[in-house]
Amino acid sequence: MSPLPAVRLLQPADVPAAAAVGGASLSDQIPVALQPTTPAERAHLVRRQQARVSHLLATDPEGSWVAEVDGEIVGVALALVRDDIWGLSLFGVRPGLQGQGIGRLLLAAALGYAAGRRGALILSSTDPRAMRSYARAGFAVKPALAAAGAINRARLPAGLRTRAGDVEADRELLDAVSRHVRTAAHGRDLGAFVAAGDRLLVLDGRGFAVSRRGSPILLAAFDDEAATDLLWSCLADGAPGAPVHLDYVTQGNDWAVAVALEAGLSLSPDGPVFVRGETGPFAPYLPSGAYL
Known part of the structure; x- marks a missing residue:
């Protein structure tokens, strides 16, 4: 035993x-x-x-x-x-x-x-045992897609409007956008990304993203057009030929699917998102596996 x-x-x-x-x-x-x-x-x-x-x-x-x-x-x-x-x-x-x-x-x-x-979030793996546990804990399921591959850099659009962000200087915008998509600010978690070497990108007044060598580790915006600009900016941030990935693309984020396909990435099923209580619209939003 x-x-x-x-x-x-x-x-x-x-x-x-x-x-x-x-x-x-x-x-x-x-x-x-x-x-x-x-x-x-x-x-x-x-x-x-x-x-x-x-x-x-x-x-x-x-x-x-x-x-x-x-x-x-x-x-x-x-x-x-x-x-x-x-x-x-x-x-x-x-x-x-x-x-x-x-x-x-x-x-x-x-x-x-x-x-x-007042609310709770879980970004699940595809492990059936984990999904069973979350469902039995009273969480509702949001199916999700992932996208991965090397992007076709010839399709990167011109005129992207994002800039390098600053966690403290841009705090008001960062908090407001996070609360718009999930009803909660990311707070100190954004500083943890930057300390680990990730890049914060900001579209003034409209949204932000965290890029890890071209992959959008976190993205939140007030509207789909801003989210699209931020996603392309993340993809442009990667090295030519290097693989990138998008995770936890849930319903209401078709803008992300459109960008992924245009960039030449392949779609696949992803682990679902489980939610309980007040968690916001979850769009336009690509949540972080580490900090949701």
Whole structure:
């Protein structure tokens, strides 16, 4: 009989192990073309994963949980709250240990942080066990698409109007746009993106995006035209021939599908988005897997 896991709050010393478990649990969800191939790229990914865990521990210590067996971390669940909207940032169990009840205990702990909140969000993987758990927790499902590939740079439009953004100088716009699409500002999470090396792009008065080597890691706008400009600007930000990806394209974001097809990307089914309570229109919006 397997020993029962101990589920407890994450501590600073747990960050490397928790990040490693979270990364391993999601590794099979990452397309081969987007996985790191060099030692430098793998080291950068490890630093980014650890920075994500450290950031959530700093902002939401009551939502940061790990599962431990025989003194070894085997699962992690990180949840955040922004403007009274709860979100599940990271949830995973070490490969080979799924299906033993560890994830159920972790999810219950993370959902305790959602109690009494006016809304809740989960961006799911395609793991059937995860989707079952979220549906049984009372969340409604929003099916989603993904798009990936190398863009046809000959189709990049001229006259894009975005500029480099500044998290503090553009705070009023950033907060307003986030609240428009999901009823909650991203707050300090945008600074975490920039600190990790991502680029903040702004379309004055209309929206913003976060680009990671040409992939839109987060995009929010007041209207579809602005969102289209921001998405093309992200794609233009990548290196020629390098693969890019769009994730969690839900209903109401056909502008993103149109851009992806025009750019030469391939569409595929993505893990769904699960919502509960007040979560806004979710459009024009490409949410962040890390910070929703």
